[in-house]
Amino acid sequence: MKKDLNAKLTRGTQRTLDAFFGAMTTLLQAKSFADISVNELCEAAGYPRATFYNYFEDRDDLLNYCWIALAGRTDSADLASVEPSRRVDVALDSMADLLESNVDALHAILAHNPPEGTLFSSLHTFIERRAREIMLACIKRDRFDLPAELVADHYANTLMLVLDWAYLRGHTLDREQLHAYTHALLHGVEC
The missing domain is CATH 1.10.10.60 (Homeodomain-like)
Structure with a gap:
């Protein structure tokens, strides 16, 4: 840009x-x-x-700006100040809010752009990068025997997987299910 x-x-x-x-x-x-x-x-x-x-x-540069602009419209809590057991839920809710607040546009866009196409590849990359930045900022580096960057990547990929499943692939999940699926997939490495 x-x-x-x-x-x-x-x-x-x-x-x-x-x-x-x-x-x-x-x-x-x-x-x-x-x-x-x-x-x-x-x-x-x-x-x-x-x-x-x-x-x-x-x-593509404009598309990247669009993701940044959309993300700027969400409530992005300072996860470092959130109780560690709630950090994943807060990050997931922030991203889910973004998708839910634009659900009509998302459905119309999905009708013309397949989830495997360029548009959603760009969205995936953006959300994964954002989730990684969010998680990296709040991971207690001394808690894991693994590098913090690897743990942040794992969190980001898991959040994206659940969001993709629920919002882009059309599996209707409520927030409780979103949280449950995410925690089940993260079992063993949660903050």
Whole structure:
């Protein structure tokens, strides 16, 4: 991404980012990611191609921004301050909230983008990376005989597996089941 999202964004920059975010999410509900062109994105956002390329390298870069923007809309608790026995549940709930708050859009997007396709591969990568960062920040490094990075990867992959099963593969689970499945899969290495 060509803009530093950690810096304070001007209103104009935020407005432009929001327009491209909206264009991408609207188009994804109507067609596959592979079929969306930069020209269509620009037309839907109401900006010229030059503006698109001032902000993004390509469509994939915009897609990565969309994941970041969506994640920014969730309640992301400081897991280090959460009781260790609840950390997995809090992290899982945060990610599940994100998916549930966008369930209608998610279903429309699924209708045009298979779970094995580029779009969801990108989403998986983003969620796994985010889950890994979250878990790495709260793991007590002296509790395991394993490297903290390996434990964080295990947690992240397990969270993604359960979220994928429930939200992308269409198996309806309530929160209690989400937690139970996750804890069963993590048995033996939980924080």
